[in-house]
Amino acid sequence: MRLAEINDGISAAREALRGNNVYAVTDSNVARLYSQLFDGVKTTVIPAGESNKNLGTVGKIISDMVEAGCDRSSTVVAVGGGVTGDTAGFAAACFMRGVNWINVPTTLLAMVDSGIGGKTGVDVGGYKNVAGAFLMPERVIVCRDFLQTLPEREWLCGCGEMIKHALLDKDIWRETTAHIDELISRGEAAYPLIEMSVRYKESVVAADFRESGLRKRLNVGHTVGHAAERLDGFRLSHGEYVALGIVAETGMFSERLDGVFLRSVRELCGKVCRHPFPIKDASAITDTARADKKNSGGNIVVMLPTGEGNVDEISLTPDEFEKRLKKCLSDL
Ligand code: ADP
Ligand code: ZN
Numbered sequence: 001m002r003l004a005e006i007n008d009g010i011s012a013a014r015e016a017l018r019g020n021n022v023y024a025v026t027d028s029n030v031a032r033l034y035s036q037l038f039d040g041v042k043t044t045v046i047p048a049g050e051s052n053k054n055l056g057t058v059g060k061i062i063s064d065m066v067e068a069g070c071d072r073s074s075t076v077v078a079v080g081g082g083v084t085g086d087t088a089g090f091a092a093a094c095f096m097r098g099v100n101w102i103n104v105p106t107t108l109l110a111m112v113d114s115g116i117g118g119k120t121g122v123d124v125g126g127y128k129n130v131a132g133a134f135l136m137p138e139r140v141i142v143c144r145d146f147l148q149t150l151p152e153r154e155w156l157c158g159c160g161e162m163i164k165h166a167l168l169d170k171d172i173w174r175e176t177t178a179h180i181d182e183l184i185s186r187g188e189a190a191y192p193l194i195e196m197s198v199r200y201k202e203s204v205v206a207a208d209f210r211e212s213g214l215r216k217r218l219n220v221g222h223t224v225g226h227a228a229e230r231l232d233g234f235r236l237s238h239g240e241y242v243a244l245g246i247v248a249e250t251g252m253f254s255e256r257l258d259g260v261f262l263r264s265v266r267e268l269c270g271k272v273c274r275h276p277f278p279i280k281d282a283s284a285i286t287d288t289a290r291a292d293k294k295n296s297g298g299n300i301v302v303m304l305p306t307g308e309g310n311v312d313e314i315s316l317t318p319d320e321f322e323k324r325l326k327k328c329l330s331d332l
Helices: 012-019 028-034 053-069 083-098 110-115 142-150 152-168 170-182 190-207 214-219 220-232 238-252 259-272 282-290 318-331
Strands: 005-007 020-026 043-046 074-082 100-105 119-124 129-132 137-141 300-307 311-314
Touching: 005 012, 012 020, 012 074, 012 100, 012 137, 020 028, 020 053, 020 083, 028 043, 043 053, 043 083, 053 083, 053 119, 053 300, 074 083, 083 100, 083 119, 083 129, 083 300, 100 110, 110 152, 110 190, 137 142, 152 170, 152 214, 152 238, 152 259, 170 190, 170 214, 170 259, 190 214, 214 220, 214 300, 220 238, 220 282, 220 300, 238 259, 238 300, 238 318, 259 300, 282 318, 300 318, 311 318
Parallel strands: 005 137, 020 043, 020 074, 074 100, 100 137
Antiparallel strands: 119 129, 300 311
8 A cells, every 4th residue: 555645735636737638626715715726628527525525526526527638548636625535536436437636635524534545435315425436546745834724723623633542553643642732732742643644544454445343443432423423413524523532432331441541531521522422312313323224133232441542442232332321321
């Protein structure tokens, strides 16, 4: 697997867009903020927002590509956050049965997480990422200067997944706990942490491309996090729900965890998400978690970080899950 290229300025992105037979895809915010990047480049601009991550947008990209004279040797260059990368990557996987693509992630979340690993896809009928394909981008070009224009909420969103990576790797944990305030406030120490996070995600993907084993550990915080996100109507950013999910899931198994570790987890997550846990109804969370595509055989799976980068996979009956969650929610 080729590693992501990590740059300071955005000139590597500019050069990629000036490549041979390139077709660009970006969203309306990125197109407005970085309009000069797309001058003279055939581009589809998709409206910003998760609601546009759908098959209609994929169809639009593909028909625009046909009309622009693209062929099997064309390269799709996605410049944007996770929505742009997922949608454009999927369009690249479908266009003439698959063409190359290059990902230029411009949000923190896309740089450290969704933009790495070749998972592409869109939402269908209100279900997230249920239509998709695995297609590794030929290159991932990370340019930290894109982060200068990123709104606070989107920064915190990326921090949620970075905290998750910290739970999965003891070196990242050590550095993150030492520099958490600088990470949150976008200080200089954030950037080595971002690089560690990118490399960590790459190592997990390299070991387990199709999510049969190791990659499952990336679901830490996501069983409860995804359910809360859906039930709460996506009011907060994804990474904030991940932080809330980590607090809830570790709280559900507090008897198995070291007290000092548990307190650090709560402290870190509390810096990423300052909102209280939004859903008090344990039974609604259980029903939503049960419907998650990652569960099988009627049980609900929680990936529990236990310290030092270790993770236990725990499979619970819905009744047991609800009982533990109810108890933990009353303590939050
Ligand atoms: P994510 O990366 O969180 O999955 P999106 O692709 O929806 O999600 O991006 C989140 C928001 O950030 C969108 O409104 C998008 O237009 C905006 N955005 C993306 N990159 C930048 C940037 N570098 N500066 C400012 N806003 C950006
Ligand atoms: Zn996530």
